[in-house]
Amino acid sequence: MMLSAVIGFVSGIFAVIIKNLTHLIQSLLEGKFIANYHDAFYFIFPVIGLLIVYFIIKFVFKRKVGHGIPTTLYAISRQKGIMKRFQMYASVITAPITVGFGGSVGLEGPTVATGASLGSNISRIFMMNQTSRTLLIGCAAAGAMSSIFKAPIAAIIFAIEVFSLDLTIASLLPLLIASVSAILTSYFFFGSEIILPFELKDAFNISEVPYYILLGILASACSLYFSKIYFNFTRILAKITSPFARLIIAGLALGVLIYFIPPLYGEGYNVVNNLLHENYLQALGNNLFNAYLDNIWVVILLLAGLVVFKIIASSLTFSAGGVGGIFAPVMFMGSAMGHCFALILNNLGLFKNTISVSNFTLVGMAGLMAGVLHAPLTAIFLIAELTHGYELFIPLMITSAISFMITSKFQPHSVYTMELAQRGDLLTHDKDHTVLTLMNITRVIEKNFIPIEIDMNLGDVIHQGVVKSSRNIFPVIDENRNFMGIILLDDIRPIMFDEKLYNEVKVQDIMQQAPEIIDIENDRMKEIMKKFQDSEAWNLPVVKEGKYIGFISKSKLLTAYRQKLIEVTV
Structure with a gap:
């Protein structure tokens, strides 16, 4: 609760700074020096502003500055809500220059991203879990919108709708505190002035x-x-x-x-x-x-x-x-x-x-x-x-x-x-979809399977694979470690004790295609779950650019799912 108030206050400050910097740049460009020629400069102002932003990003930040809310949503879904520290000030500098010089975009997204980065990094200082970190990011978003529009209720709803926060007392109270804190900050700096001053004149008919x-x-x-x-x-x-x-x-x-x-x-x-x-x-x-x-x-x-x-x-x-x-x-x-x-x-x-x-x-x-x-x-x-x-x-x-x-x-x-x-x-x-999105595929990959090379014979499989392994499945790879198929212990059990066949039977004779293959770069958890469901397999191989990485077992996957579900819902 205390942190949500702080984040709301600072988000309000950021909103004030970004808005005032933008107005300062616009007022300088529309000043007496070029007042009579301002229309002619419409052509060049946006290019100048974009060039300044380009050089700041390339030579000062030396990394990409994302577009506000999409960047924040990606951090929540794929980076456990962790946002880099430079994002706390990057948009404060680049967004006013972009808009002040005529860029035809808004300031709300950069303000939200700036506050969200602050919330993310504060949560890391206090070693909060992912759920609390996401909530503080939502508080920053609510604070930014509340400060900009002086609309505290709409700001809370915005955070819930856009960031998919749970509509519970546990989340509503921090959002409420952040929203109120931010709007008080806005009133302190701007008074009763609002961005769209308007009173209804005509009643609804x-x-x-x-x-x-x-x-x-x-x-x-x-x-x-x-x-x-x-x-x-x-x-x-x-x-x-x-x-x-x-x-x-x-x-x-x-x-x-x-x-x-x-x-x-x-x-x-x-x-x-x-x-x-x-x-x-x-x-x-x-x-x-x-x-x-x-x-x-x-x-x-x-x-x-x-x-x-x-x-x-x-x-x-x-x-x-x-x-x-x-x-x-x-x-x-x-x-x-x-x-x-x-x-x-x-x-x-x-x-x-x-x-x-x-x-x-x-x-x-x-x-x-x-x-x-x-x-x-x-x-x-x-x-x-x-x-x-x-x-x-x-x-x-x-x-x-x-x-x-x-x-x-x-x-x-x-x-x-x-x-x-x-x-x-x-x-x-959707809680199921959320849990699957937040799960980390690399943490459920098992690598204690012994690979079998495709040019081996049955004797090699027995001595280098079966004898040394406690698993009943063996991945088949080529000389470049490209995944070729699998060998099941059940497939070789009838012939594994017949030494006459050790040199005659080749791996290509006993291998089979995997029921499904998981591509670590392209398959998300939702697709992986579906592959297990459709194939009814207990273990599926994992590849990266076609090369064998390991296996994922259904039992380990379900255990990881349950643990993540507990984290998300607690």
Whole structure:
């Protein structure tokens, strides 16, 4: 409990530092010296920022700085929640430079990762087990989100949804303490100022329910678009093997995009705020179509353009080596989507009554959060807390639920967890899956099996294998230690005492294929368990790049499973 309060406080401090450093850089770039030329510098600012980040990572940190929440989730699932110490300060330096110079990403992910690394390393000092370490990482995440948005309840739900924490008193109390500690820190430094200052003006009308259903469907489509563009752009640009060349290409593309669409510069919360207050002309800023903004359909097309191009700008930022998160881009796209949707309905002339544009802007943010992040409860409570009321609770629930249900049908994992899930490294609320993910395969490999070379004869097998071994199974390997098959003691028992056959019978005559083979580099525990189940074998060979390593026995595997289950659930 005491550590959760400390971690919440420090996470709040980190949030303040990261946010203020970003604002300081932006204010310097927008200062008097270049105020009159700022639009012209849109092209070059992102490249300068990305170059600075590149050189800091290459020559100062000398190791990769991960992308916030996915890095933290990987540490929980594959590294027992242990995060390297440099992660406590790496994002504090690189994320403000990335965003301050115009990188089209958010600061929430780096703030969460910074606090999570702190929680991980504090837990190591106090020699806590993996369960407690994971909980402290969740406390750091809750603290960071609580401090940034001044939404303590949504922050707790975010930690539970994203980090798959158990919904128990044992976990809720530390999360609550961390969240409160962080928000008090935020109030101390920022007062009552919040990132999205807004008060509801229009009440929810039951006649608008069909429109919120349509908005949920639209949000799911935009969520799928977000994910497809994000992963496709990242994969395509990753084919450029030189990090510096990739930075230049992606950085210049980002600069061009921001030059023609200035609202894509930085996090974009100023754009979101303008949309919430229905100042769409200010939200769009100076652009090539200023002369046509008196036409509402031009405005609608430009807002749709923000939805289309924001994720492209974010993907370019990440591919160029920028450090940031996707939470802010999701809120940016969601607000533009909801605003655009409401303007379309109000200007079609098909309906007697107009709908609240600001309400649909808010609910649009929740819909996209529910779809992209797979965090519908976080989306609902965050928007409710930001507006200081629950008048929009019903439309938030409708749109978020529809968006999440449709999106998860076509894409079962969020942007945060997609790559981890594909590798089998993702922890979920499924206890069986969690235990299997956390188990270490190398600890259950047995190596007291005597290998038999494939060019041996029966006599060699008896004298060099059977006589010296207490096991009834023998792996067959070639001269390069490549795994070829197995010999069972039962297979040679009828002939093992006939010395006349010792030179005549070769290993190739008595060996057989293994029922299944475990690849230590590609097979996760879930696949290994399935191989034992399907083959009904008690021992299966383990290989690495085709070379024999050892065997895994079903009995040892089940014993290790039970021990890990006890660790996870205690």
